Amino acid sequence: MTDKKRGGKTKYSLPQHWRSTAAALLVLFALIGGSCARYVLFVSQTVYQESTSHLSELVHQSDDMLNQLFSRNRMILHLWGGLLEIASSEEQIRSGMDKMQKEIDCAALYFLASDGSCMTQDGEKSSLGSQTGLGTHLSDGEDVVVNAALPGKPQMLVFVCPEAKGTYRGFAYDAIAVAYYNDTVLSAIDSSAFDGAAHSYVIYSDGRVVLDSNADSDDPVYNLLAELRGNSDLSEKKFDALSDDFAQGRNGSMMLTLRGTRYYLVYENMGIQDWIMLGLVPVSVVNAGMDTLWRRTVEIVVVIACLLMVLLITLIVHRSRDALRRRDTEILYRDELFTRLSRNVDDVFLMMDAETSRVDYVSPNIERLLGVPLEQVQQDIRALRALHPKDSPDHDKNFFEGIQCGEQCEWNADYAHQQTGERRWFHIVAMGSEVAGRTKYILVMSDRTADRKINQALSEAVAAAEAASRAKSTFLSNMSHDIRTPMNAIIGFTTLAVSNIDNQERVKDYLTKTLSSSRHLLALINDILDMSRIESGKLQLEETEVNLPEMLHDIKTIVSGQIHAKQLELYMDALDVTDEDVYCDRTRMGQILLNLLSNAIKFTPAGGTVSVRVRQFAGTVRDCAQYEFRVRDNGIGMSPEFAQKIFEPFERERTSTVSRIQGTGLGMAITRNIVEMMGGTIKVQTEKNRGTEFIICLPLRVQNCSRREEKIAELAGLKALVVDDDFNTCDSVAKLLTRVGMRAEWTLSGREAVLRARQSIELGDPCRAYIIDWRLPDMNGIEVTRQIRSLNDDTPIIILTAYDWSDIEVEAKEAGVTAFCSKPMFLSDLRDTLLTAIGHTQTAAQDILPGKNADFRGRHILLVEDNELNREIAVAILHEYGFLVDTAENGAVAVEKIRTSDPGRYDLVLMDVQMPVMDGCTATRRIRALKDPARAAVPIVAMTANVFEEERKRAFDCGMNGFLSKPIVIEELIDALKDIIH
DSSP states (O other), X not given: OEEEEETTEEEEEOOHHHHHHHHHHHHHHHHHHXXXXXXXXXXXXXXXXXXXXXXXXXXXXXXXXXXXXXXXXXXXXXXXXXHHXXXXXXXXXXXXXXXXXXXXXXXXXXXXXXXXXXXXXXXXXXXXXXXXXXXXXXXXXXXXXXXXXXXXXXXXXXXXXXXXXXXXXXXXXXXXXXXXXXXXXXXXXXXXXXXXXXXXXXXXXXXXXXXXXXXXXXXXXXXHHHHHHHHBOXXXXXXXXXXXXXXXXXXXXXXXXXXXXXXXXXXXXXXXXXXXXXXXXXXXXXXXXXXXXXXXXXXXXXXXXXXXXXXXXXXXXXXXXXXXXXXXXXXXXXHHHHHHHHHHSSEXXXXXXXXXXXXXEEOTTHHHHHOOOHHHHHHOGGGGGGGSOTTSTTSSOOTTTTOOTTOEEEEEXXXXXXXXXXXXXXXXXXEEEEETTEEEEEEEEEEOHHHHHHHHHHHHHHHHHHHHHHHHHXXXXXXXXXXXXXHHHHHHHHHHHHHTTTXXXXXXXXXXXXXXXXXXXXXXXXHHHHHHHHHHTOOOOOOEEEEHHHHHHHHHHHHHHHHHHTTOEEEEEXXXXXXXXEEEOHHHHHHHHHHHHHHHHHTSOTTOEEEEXXXXXXXXXXXXXXEEEEEEEOSSOOOHHHXXXXXXXXXXXXXXXXXXXXXOXXXXXXXXXXXXXXXXXXXXXXXXXXXXXXXXXXXEEEOGGGOOOOOOGGGTTOEEEEEOSOHHHHXXXXXXXXXXXXXXXXXXXXXXXXXXXXXXXHTTOOEEEEEEESOOSSXXXXXXXXXXXXXTOXXXXXXXXXXXXXXXXXXXXXXXXXXXXXXXXXXXXXHHHHHHHTTOOOOXXXXXXXXXXXXXXXXXXXEEOSOHHHHHHHHHHHHHTTOEEEEESSXXXXXXXXXXXXXXXXXXXXXXXXXXXXXXXXXXXXXXXXXXXXXXXXXXXXXXXOOSHHHHHHHHHTTOSEEXXXXXXXXXXXXXXXXXXX
């Protein structure tokens, strides 16, 4: 409200927004009123249409029923007329009429004259009264329906048929008629609708009532038009329109008030003469349900309108309050938003007075980020200084000094979190600003700890990548050295061999050393290739039948040269091995043991000892046994730190001793991976300068079906003496002797062995077998043999040794040694040696020397090889075995030679896989596609340096019959040729 003073009086005027609100209210009320009026009109019209439609349907139904009654009686009258024509006597007519009257349940049947007189079938005469136009209708031959009232009888409706004329009982008639009482006719009209409140009329077009459903009332209606004119609210115009509708036979409806009651009036032309069917129903009866709905609707509309007005008024009342609160709310929202943000972001906001250093505001996240209580900072800004270490130059520095309004200063600082002690890094921005005439400092402290840690992690990742790069470079440097070393030897010794070609002994020595260096180089390459395949998951184990004694003896033969060259002692023995035949990957098993033995030999100085011991334990899986392999040396050992990472690739301990030893650092990584693939474990026990022991445990499936007879009948119950300085060897061999049926004793001394031999002879229980180790601490096995033979004891004596006995064989035989047996000793070795010693002839070993029994003379081979040197070597080898050899430098030449050769000329094609012009696989496919079957079916064997399984599969997929790896091993080549060339 505002006030204005004019002439000493105060005048009040509404504010502009109130005046606009009032105008809006008026418009709203007008809209609501107009909408309500339109709604009322719509509802009224709908109610009227629905009510008159329903009433018209009822009138139409009554009309249909009367028309059906009319049609039925006209049919009856025509049937009666037919009866009169065929009846032969009056009695027959009377009888038929009686029967007809009973069937149709009418009031009477009449013979009717044109003057209205009539006679029943019983001869009773009466008169229907003077009916206007009756004679005319009869003379025209029209069927007619008339009202009649006989004395003493109720009103009747008579249906007249003028077609029948004649005389009955002397009465001349012009028509026949059937009469029904009005009540009977009205009962046919269903007037039960609206609980009997509806009135039904049948009238003539001039208003005369033919039928009245309310005829029993005290005030009957004889002419409906007269009744409506005198007692209704119809205007003259509406009345004339209604009379005109009746006269013209039109249908219609209207609403009127008759004798104070509001009615719906519905009328319909019946089509019977000029009759009109009319229905009159009180509006209150028809609209009883609609009125209730209407009242409820009006009430709801009124309530809604009132609520809208109340709501609008309430909104207007609160509008001013809302306008006043809006600014406060916005301020509160901004404060709350800032508070929420400041709690969750990693930025501390602080405002302080430049003159008093009083803190005006500090964000609540300061306690989370810096560990300083919010209240402490609010009381004294100097609480932040405690975050700096006391010896820090920033501890007492005033960073706000010199900052003017509109200026800012930035710096970085690290703080110690006061609660956790964690070191955190912040970037700080200080700004000068003027607020309400006072200078304020705004401080924003952004936590950059996470960014710093990410940068640090990135730096560490870069350092790790650089370290990996350096490791790769180191590995390449080591590989360069390790590969060049044997290569230098190969080139140097080959050059020396060429220079001394006439000196056979020197050439043999040089070539032997060249072969050794070549094998070492091949081992280096295989180590690298195997490591890459193991890491990529492509290496697969191939399980085959393996004899453990045979495998270990072969390994001993392989390393014996290295053992002899370094002047080392090699001990190999087996303990409690009852199952010698197993299933495993022999190549990988040999690779494991050779890697470990090579390391032991490599890192053991001259004069040292290397030992291999295999032992069997009971397995946890059916048909499997647990085998333990221990490879031990007394060499330089390893540091505990390096022992923890010895199985990692490319790892070699860097010491002055180890640095002079060749190697890739891959052998132990390969060994561990193969052991794990075989389901086993590997451990290392080592001590610096005391030696190293590797312990491998492998579960191996036993070949139960391959076990041979163990007992030796000739030696059953006889005594044997085992002589060895190792307790475990003595115990193991004694158990083996027990298994072949002998009684076993053992001793660790050669002298004691001689003493026991003498005592046994004296006691009459001589030993029937001696098993004596060659190298005993007090005397060697040959000397022990001499002393036993000096007792006139001819018992078989077997020398047990881990070395090549060829150098001592002559001396040993002269001393009386019966046989030799190689360590490690297994049951099969012991049994075969004992049988040989007691004179049993063993089956001669099959000669497996390559080409010994093979006869390839006259066989023709096509050698396909792009490398001239390789061709020369292969041709020379094949010529040694009698082959006739043709050569081709690539696949295209080979295909052409096969295509143009005589069928069957070539018995075999040795096909290199990787060649220029056309590779071996493509050439094989071309050969297999030749039209001549003999040429297309020639056997083809692949030769390739790529020995991986996928290369083998590709060779067989393209149609090859065999696969050989390069460099070619002569034994494998001859075996393959034997299998293919029959």
